[in-house]
Amino acid sequence: MIEILTPSELDRARVTGRVVGDILRSLKARCRVGTNLLDIDQWAREMIDAAGAASCYVDYAPSFGRGPFGHYICTAVNDAVLHGMPHDYRLADGDLLTLDLAVKKDGVAADAAISFIVGETRNPEDVAMIDATERALAAGIAAATPGARLGDLSHAIEQVLSGAGYLINTEFGGHGIGSTMHQDPHVSNKGRPGRGYRLRPGLLLALEPWVMADTDRLITDPDDGWTLRSATGCRTAHTEHTIAITDHGAEILTLPQP
Incomplete structure (x- = not known):
């Protein structure tokens, strides 16, 4: 099913999007060396509840997961890239962390993800990989104009990721x-x-460029049945925004409030 939102529904989507953006910004600021992934999940739950929203993940049980997911946010570390299930792990200096959050408020959902490095250690390859996903997302958003085709967005994303030397999983x-x-x-x-x-x-649309440093092949974590990791154990990055197509182009809904 493809939904086309009415103007009033789009107004509600803007509110939901700001909730997602604000929570991700707050969580990033609180993540430091020694932070436990389970604490991040609890903080997300508290902020979602305070916003009068609901997590899209807690009861999420698609065919590919060992569901339901049972947590409020995806926390993917290093070789994990998608559906990272929070567990008892304390972040270390130099960890590459992706936070992926989707919530629903007043009947409309929004979804976004950010990747960043924890602590002071900065591996140049990690920085470049995160930057590539961010540039690819910007290219996809720029291509999302009324009358454009989905292939135009996909091609714009691909050009950036492939141009940076990354293989693309489809x-x-x-x-x-x-x-x-x-x-x-x-x-x-x-x-x-x-x-x-x-x-x-x-x-x-939720646009989400993601890559793995040296492979395009995923494996599922055998312990939790959810977390998708790079097949080679290499690092990964993932960036995502929810956008609305308007008469004038794409509007990013999941930016935090100024």
């Missing part, structure tokens, strides 16, 4: 979003321009 990518977290259409991080669904004002 099993997981961006998606439509609205009254539920995951909807059609699927937005691959690789594609051909001029192909696919034509964008219309009122469409919400």
Whole structure:
């Protein structure tokens, strides 16, 4: 199902998006060496509740997970890139952490992810990988104009990621979003321009470029049945925003309030 939001629904989506952006900004500021992933999950729960929102993850049980997920945020560390299940782990200096958050408020969902390095140690390869996903996201957003095709967005993302030397996995990518977290259409991080669904004002998309340093192959963590890791154990990065297609172009909904 592809939803096209009404103006009033889009106003509600803006509110939900700001909740997601604000929580991610707050969590990033609180993450430091020694922070436990379970504490991050608890902080996310408290902030979601305080905002009058609901987590999209707690009861999430798709076919590919050993669900339900049972947590309020995805916390992916180092070789983990998607669906990182919070567990009893304390962050170390130089860890590459991805926080992925989706919430629903007043009937509309929003979804975003950020990757960043914890502590003082900065591996240049990690910095470059995070930067590549951020630039790819910006390119995809710039291509998201009314009348554009999904393939235009996918191609724009691909050009940045491939140009930076990364292989691209096409099993997981961006998606439509609205009254539920995951909807059609699927937005691959690789594609051909001029192909696919034509964008219309009122469409919400979650664009999420993600890469692994030296592979495009994923494995599922055998212990939790959820966390997706790089097959080689290499580092990973993931950046995501929810955008709305408007008459004038793409509006980013999941930026924090100034």
